[in-house]
Amino acid sequence: MEDDQKAEKDGSIRAISRAIAVLQAINRNGALTLTEIADNAGIPHPTATRIVRTLLEERLIEREPSRKRYRPTALIQTLSCGFQNHxxxxxxxxxxxxxxxxxxxxxxxxxxxxxxxxxxxxxxxxxxxxxxxxxxxxxxxxxxxxxxxxxxxxxxxxxxxxxxxxxxxxxxxxxxxxxxxxxxxxxxxxxxxxxxxxxxxxxxxxxxxxxxxxxxxxxxxxxxxxxxxxxxxxxxxxxxxxxxxxxxxxxxxxxxxxxxxxxxxx
CATH class of the missing domain: 3.30.450.40 (GAF domain)
Incomplete structure (x- = not known):
């Protein structure tokens, strides 16, 4: 039971780390394809797909209308609204x-x-x-x-x-x-x-x-x-x-x- 809880905890931390890596990749490079997101974030393609789907649902990113590329939305700024020291x-x-x-x-x-x-x-x-x-x-x-x-x-x-x-x-x-x-x-x-x-x-x-x-x-x-x-x-x-x-x-x-x-x- 303790091992299961530890694995769940470790898995949750890794999932958050991967989601952050995806956000950073898109924020640094602008509009990216799923393959480019996976490569830039250093994660498997299926994992990138699941994370991108979640970020779309949260409206932090959006898919470009004419291309299969994903870019940040204005809501991405809400993640840094408390960071004002510069x-x-x-x-x-x-x-x-x-x-x-x-x-x-x-x-x-x-x-x-x-x-x-x-x-x-x-x-x-x-x-x-x-x-x-x-x-x-x-x-x-x-x-x-x-x-x-x-x-x-x-x-x-x-x-x-x-x-x-x-x-x-x-x-x-x-x-x-x-x-x-x-x-x-x-x-x-x-x-x-x-x-x-x-x-x-x-x-x-x-x-x-x-x-x-x-x-x-x-x-x-x-x-x-x-x-x-x-x-x-x-x-x-x-x-x-x-x-x-x-x-x-x-x-x-x-x-x-x-x-x-x-x-x-x-």
């Missing part, structure tokens, strides 16, 4: 990142940490043709492999850094051993703090693996680390050294302007 950051940063994109053409994103991922809160990718994809709020990138995650980690408190490294020791979540060792030793952190930015070349976790690079700087409100400001650019059009030479200072100035306005608005 609303002010988004509203204040929007004019600044819009002006910067109009100045340099490349898309700019405001990114904050959630667990071992960095989540896009706002992006100007829809305002420029110099992008392969529009990265809407909710898009996630891994922490240590990404420029936004690296710069966030480097400027985080020692306690927060240790917490993140402890989680990586349990599950590396896609980060290679060399990168993990460099952050564990403090070598990578010291270099990023000295430079004031982090960069990632030909990122493999984007919607177009290997085709884009990025650089990021931290956003502070006073002494409080809020997140990162990231510029994504075509790897074939711009090298990391050229991007740093041409756009690092404008990116830093933008991050400072956002932080100053955040502090002044208190």
């Amino acid at each position: 609303d002010r950051l988004v509203s204040i940063s929007r004019p600044h990142i819009t002006r910067l994109t109009r100045l340099i053409d490349w898309p700019i994103s405001v990114v904050t940490r959630v667990g071992q991922a960095m989540v896009v809160r706002d992006s100007t990718s829809a305002l420029t043709s110099l992008t392969f994809n529009n990265y809407y709020p909710g898009w996630q990138v891994p922490l240590l492999p990404s420029s936004s995650g690296r710069v966030y980690f480097a400027f985080a408190s020692p306690d927060e850094q240790e917490e993140l490294l402890k989680a990586y020791r349990v599950n590396q979540r896609g980060v290679d051993n060399l990168t993990l060792r460099e952050f564990e030793s403090g070598e990578a952190t010291a270099k990023i703090r000295r430079q004031g930015y982090a960069a990632a070349t030909r990122t493999q976790y984007s919607a177009n693996p290997g085709k884009t690079s990025s650089m990021a700087v931290p956003i502070f409100e006073g002494d409080v680390l809020l997140g990162a400001l990231t510029m994504v650019f075509f790897a074939n059009a711009l090298s990391i050294p050229d991007a740093i030479r041409r756009f690092l200072e404008p990116l830093k100035d933008c991050a400072k302007a956002i932080g100053d306005e955040m502090a002044a608005a208190e």
Whole structure:
């Protein structure tokens, strides 16, 4: 009896985890087929079918009228209605990142940490043709492999850094051993703090693996680390050294302007 209860409990937890994975897959990628949902969520096709049917009944997702694809509905926002701690950051940063994109053409994103991922809160990718994809709020990138995650980690408190490294020791979540060792030793952190930015070349976790690079700087409100400001650019059009030479200072100035306005608005 106890084993049955344990199995039921374990099964329920796994079912919730799989449903969350399906919601995250659809929310990150937009309209997906059942096969794409199953592949992105890492679950069997029959399981994805049952979960999608349930989410349709709950009206959290809908099927596109002309295609067998499923997309989130406005009700998906009810799952985050209590998560408002970055609303002010988004509203204040929007004019600044819009002006910067109009100045340099490349898309700019405001990114904050959630667990071992960095989540896009706002992006100007829809305002420029110099992008392969529009990265809407909710898009996630891994922490240590990404420029936004690296710069966030480097400027985080020692306690927060240790917490993140402890989680990586349990599950590396896609980060290679060399990168993990460099952050564990403090070598990578010291270099990023000295430079004031982090960069990632030909990122493999984007919607177009290997085709884009990025650089990021931290956003502070006073002494409080809020997140990162990231510029994504075509790897074939711009090298990391050229991007740093041409756009690092404008990116830093933008991050400072956002932080100053955040502090002044208190």
